[in-house]
């Protein structure tokens with residue numbers, strides 16, 4: 001068997017829900033069947049940076065509609081198919097193709113060469129897109145709110161504030177209409193010039209400051225788009241938001257709404273915890289879109 005050496009074409013970055021595709025290969029995968037197509041509209045979860053969860057949806061083949069149980073990034077060296085955490089190389093490694101694997105029940109009548117239609121659930125996609133856009137906007141508002149705590153020059157974000165989000169982020173999880181971001185306030189961050197003193201007593205004020213910036217940006221109706229260097233899974237994509245002061249740009253493989261106005265009101269909440277002696281700041285972001 002020879003597996004495809006071209007990365008899957010992905011149409012979800014432009015907001016597509018439906019794709020017409022051809023099955024390239026199928027493989028047994030932990031009690032399910034992995035179906036790889038040449039093109040897909042289904043957003044897969046990425047094991048290396050699992051921020052946005054997989055779409056739910058269906059695969060239609062030979063007159064049958066099959067529920068997609070999960071969708072994951074996969075990779076092949078042309079011989080074997082590796083899924084998710086089992087991928088042994090970094091994304092973009094030469095000689096490897098990076099694919100979207102749709103996981104379906106093993107009795108699904110899908111075989112190599114079949115023409116299929118894929119359709120992502122519109123309601124879940126919409127609420128994940130709201131959540132992901134809110135996540136990026138909140139991260140920029142957080143950078144602005146924390147700018148005064150830096151005593152040394154740090155890498156800057158697109159708006160000229162020290163990039164606290166980019167430097168301290170430990171994990172980001174997108175959910176429906178919101179997100180949870182965890183930031184490690186470790187020694188190297190403090191050595192880089194970030195002062196965390198007294199933060200625990202200022203979490204309410206920090207949230208109010210972030211909320212006020214977000215309200216201003218939402219009121220401005222800042223346009224959001226995805227810039228992409230190509231239409232394949234591994235082609236570099238960026239979230240671009242035309243904020244009042246400047247266009248912000250963040251590398252991103254997820255899905256988004258077209259304007260911050262679609263978020264409605266956005267509120268954040270903070271918690272300061274401790275993981276093995278390292279303080280961890282958690283920001284929970286929640287959007288309340290207009291009906």
Ligand SMILES: [Zn+2]
Pocket residue numbers: 051132136239251252253254
């Ligand atoms: Zn993103």
